[in-house]
Amino acid sequence: MDKQAAGSQSRASPRQLRRTTIDDIARAAGLAKATVSRALNGRDEVHPTTRERVLQTASELGYVPQAAAHALRTGRSRCLGLLLPSVQWPWLVDVLQGVADAVSDAGYTLLLFSTAKGEQTEREFVAKVLPSRPMDGLLLIVPPGLIPSIRDLAAHGLPVVVVDDRGHPAELPSVSSANHQGALLATRHLLGLGRRRIAVVAGPMDYGCCRDRLSGYREALDEASVAFDPSLVVDANFTMAGGRTAVASLVARDPTIDAVFAMNDLMAIGAMDVLGDRVPTEVSVVGFDDIAAAELTRPQLTTVHQPLYEMGQTAVSLALDAIEGGTTVQQNVMLPTRLVVRDSCGGQQGDQ
Amino acid sequence: MDKQAAGSQSRASPRQLRRTTIDDIARAAGLAKATVSRALNGRDEVHPTTRERVLQTASELGYVPQAAAHALRTGRSRCLGLLLPSVQWPWLVDVLQGVADAVSDAGYTLLLFSTAKGEQTEREFVAKVLPSRPMDGLLLIVPPGLIPSIRDLAAHGLPVVVVDDRGHPAELPSVSSANHQGALLATRHLLGLGRRRIAVVAGPMDYGCCRDRLSGYREALDEASVAFDPSLVVDANFTMAGGRTAVASLVARDPTIDAVFAMNDLMAIGAMDVLGDRVPTEVSVVGFDDIAAAELTRPQLTTVHQPLYEMGQTAVSLALDAIEGGTTVQQNVMLPTRLVVRDSCGGQQGDQ
DNA sequence: CTGTTAGCGCGTTCAG
DNA sequence: CTGAACGCGCTAACAG
Numbered sequence: 001m002d003k004q005a006a007g008s009q010s011r012a013s014p015r016q017l018r019r020t021t022i023d024d025i026a027r028a029a030g031l032a033k034a035t036v037s038r039a040l041n042g043r044d045e046v047h048p049t050t051r052e053r054v055l056q057t058a059s060e061l062g063y064v065p066q067a068a069a070h071a072l073r074t075g076r077s078r079c080l081g082l083l084l085p086s087v088q089w090p091w092l093v094d095v096l097q098g099v100a101d102a103v104s105d106a107g108y109t110l111l112l113f114s115t116a117k118g119e120q121t122e123r124e125f126v127a128k129v130l131p132s133r134p135m136d137g138l139l140l141i142v143p144p145g146l147i148p149s150i151r152d153l154a155a156h157g158l159p160v161v162v163v164d165d166r167g168h169p170a171e172l173p174s175v176s177s178a179n180h181q182g183a184l185l186a187t188r189h190l191l192g193l194g195r196r197r198i199a200v201v202a203g204p205m206d207y208g209c210c211r212d213r214l215s216g217y218r219e220a221l222d223e224a225s226v227a228f229d230p231s232l233v234v235d236a237n238f239t240m241a242g243g244r245t246a247v248a249s250l251v252a253r254d255p256t257i258d259a260v261f262a263m264n265d266l267m268a269i270g271a272m273d274v275l276g277d278r279v280p281t282e283v284s285v286v287g288f289d290d291i292a293a294a295e296l297t298r299p300q301l302t303t304v305h306q307p308l309y310e311m312g313q314t315a316v317s318l319a320l321d322a323i324e325g326g327t328t329v330q331q332n333v334m335l336p337t338r339l340v341v342r343d344s345c346g347g348q349q350g351d352q
Numbered sequence: 353m354d355k356q357a358a359g360s361q362s363r364a365s366p367r368q369l370r371r372t373t374i375d376d377i378a379r380a381a382g383l384a385k386a387t388v389s390r391a392l393n394g395r396d397e398v399h400p401t402t403r404e405r406v407l408q409t410a411s412e413l414g415y416v417p418q419a420a421a422h423a424l425r426t427g428r429s430r431c432l433g434l435l436l437p438s439v440q441w442p443w444l445v446d447v448l449q450g451v452a453d454a455v456s457d458a459g460y461t462l463l464l465f466s467t468a469k470g471e472q473t474e475r476e477f478v479a480k481v482l483p484s485r486p487m488d489g490l491l492l493i494v495p496p497g498l499i500p501s502i503r504d505l506a507a508h509g510l511p512v513v514v515v516d517d518r519g520h521p522a523e524l525p526s527v528s529s530a531n532h533q534g535a536l537l538a539t540r541h542l543l544g545l546g547r548r549r550i551a552v553v554a555g556p557m558d559y560g561c562c563r564d565r566l567s568g569y570r571e572a573l574d575e576a577s578v579a580f581d582p583s584l585v586v587d588a589n590f591t592m593a594g595g596r597t598a599v600a601s602l603v604a605r606d607p608t609i610d611a612v613f614a615m616n617d618l619m620a621i622g623a624m625d626v627l628g629d630r631v632p633t634e635v636s637v638v639g640f641d642d643i644a645a646a647e648l649t650r651p652q653l654t655t656v657h658q659p660l661y662e663m664g665q666t667a668v669s670l671a672l673d674a675i676e677g678g679t680t681v682q683q684n685v686m687l688p689t690r691l692v693v694r695d696s697c698g699g700q701q702g703d704q
Numbered sequence: 705c706t707g708t709t710a711g712c713g714c715g716t717t718c719a720g
Numbered sequence: 721c722t723g724a725a726c727g728c729g730c731t732a733a734c735a736g
Binding site: 100 | 650
Binding site for chain 1: 712713714715716
């Protein structure tokens with residue numbers, strides 16, 4: 001009994017027409033399914049004439065391979081997953097766009113997972129979503145905490161690429177930017193302007209990027225023979241509000257501060273908020289990331305540019321290499337940063 | 353070379369290479385695949401004891417259903433697609449987060465497609481990605497141009513929800529915000545401040561939202577018996593740069609302008625750039641969207657708040673209704689807007 | 705209530 | 721070079 005009998009619409013509703021399958025095109029071309037499959041995928045040798053006939057009727061019938069069937073049979077879905085905390089972190093959108101474009105260029109589909117809803121979401125992701133294997137590779141932009149459970153999955157054969165934070169022993173392929181170098185440039189710039197009491201508004205120190213940025217700061221200080229003063233470093237949480245309270249308490253207890261190096265732009269903006277008119281004449285402020293908003297503040301924010309879009313692209317190509325090359329090539333790519341001088345430090349154009 | 357090799361230890365080690373299938377758990381529990389499937393999905397009546405046994409051994413074996421197989425068999429993938437121009441439009445990230453959270457809450461997976469790379473990408477999406485059916489429903493945030501081809505797909509049974517722009521005859525389910533009302537509130541606010549020469553920096557008029565915002569502006573003018581002057585309306589493209597040039601040319605040819613209503617925040621910020629110190633004393637500026645950056649400018653931008661996150665959530669639930677209800681319920685949801693008074697208009701706190 | 709039997713659409717053995 | 725089978729993992733028809 002064939003419920004396939006296309007003629008009889010058992011349902012009255014205007015449901016979709018039956019999709020054309022390789023079987024349809026085989027019948028139309030007077031060939032076998034197998035031949036059609038081969039011609040379409042170019043896997044085996046097929047007679048040029050036959051191949052042409054297949055391609056012809058395939059396009060006539062408007063054939064499009066069915067993702068689910070292909071995935072079931074081959075075990076690969078041509079999907080890439082991206083796990084991130086929240087798209088509302090401004091620097092993330094550029095990475096995301098880079099990922100999205102690269103994924104699309106490669107003929108893949110992007111699966112987006114946000115853990116904004118908290119740890120519950122993370123656990124579910126690791127326990128349920130991941131093992132259902134809806135993706136061939138996974139890009140990770142997450143706080144350090146989640147990584148261990150992910151590493152297990154990587155060990156089971158899922159290519160994983162970590163973006164932005166290689167604070168963890170670099171066991172996983174990763175893409176980061178030159179955090180140390182960026183902080184070095186920023187601090188040198190401040191020192192070049194004559195600043196000596198340079199406060200640091202730090203991010204959480206379990207982030208590798210934060211540790212690297214701090215070491216860059218210290219290296220610049222060393223170069224200039226300025227002593228490192230731990231009391232000038234205050235921890236915050238990457239938010240504007242965090243930057244505000246950090247700087248407020250900082251200047252309250254030490255009025256000699258003449259510069260602020262914030263480990264991201266949001267905190268730098270918060271700092272400028274608190275400092276008000278003292279920026280840039282009395283106090284210089286420099287940020288990190290170069291998010292779009294850095295041009296919106298008055299004065300415009302001098303900051304360390306991270307090649308976020310390119311980081312996204314690179315992460316994708318690393319994952320694709322691992323997937324298509326089959327090899328889990330261990331690779332840790334670091335992209336350069338550069339200082340973008342705007343108005344929040346005073347002085348004239350300089351550096352680079 | 354031999355991926356089978358690991359099979360030797362697959363029994364002893366808890367990290368089996370071969371994924372456990374419904375078949376494994378059937379064998380382990382001494383039941384048939386079908387029974388296991390029923391117990392797991394709760395579709396048919398299963399004896400409580402049996403069900404318990406199945407659940408038990410399933411969790412012992414660490415069973416997780418395989419997405420591809422389920423999708424092939426059922427025809428549904430529990431995936432929702434989101435098509436958008438570029439995540440770099442600031443207002444979009446809030447919508448995106450709302451979508452991402454709601455999709456995840458529903459136990460679905462989010463597929464993200466960006467057409468930032470241009471029309472080429474759009475065509476490929478409609479021609480290749482969509483018909484491969486990797487998703488059960490599609491959320492659309494796009495320029496008006498793409499809609500027609502999408503409507504065809506909707507007619508073939510794919511639930512589609514349009515976000516933000518219902519300029520097209522409302523044939524598709526949609527989520528929008530009260531654009532007319534928002535513009536009305538904004539313009540009233542300006543008029544209440546004594547402004548009479550209110551320029552409009554418009555977006556492209558093929559967007560329904562822009563037409564609605566213009567009509568709101570005009571209604572407020574009518575209420576106040578202020579004549580509508582077409583020469584005060586200038587088209588721009590939703591960007592900061594566009595806002596700058598629009599306002600520059602506007603004030604050049606008409607120095608009497610005492611307010612600017614920009615149809616989005618980016619253009620409003622561009623306007624403030626050009627107007628400089630004249631804001632807010634001589635010229636008031638009001639925007640639309642209430643993006644995060646609206647609080648970053650000095651003066652802070654007074655603007656019309658759109659419930660972007662909620663719009664994303666709502667779009668998802670509309671799509672889910674259509675998918676799970678089976679019915680293509682025609683629904684057009686409009687969420688309220690409100691005026692957020694900050695500093696860019698001068699005067700005192702007022703209004704709504 | 706449960707087991708048996710068929711496929712979903714595709715790629716990949718095997719024969720010919 | 722092509723065709724006929726088989727099966728990926730799962731659910732939906734029928735029996736029993």
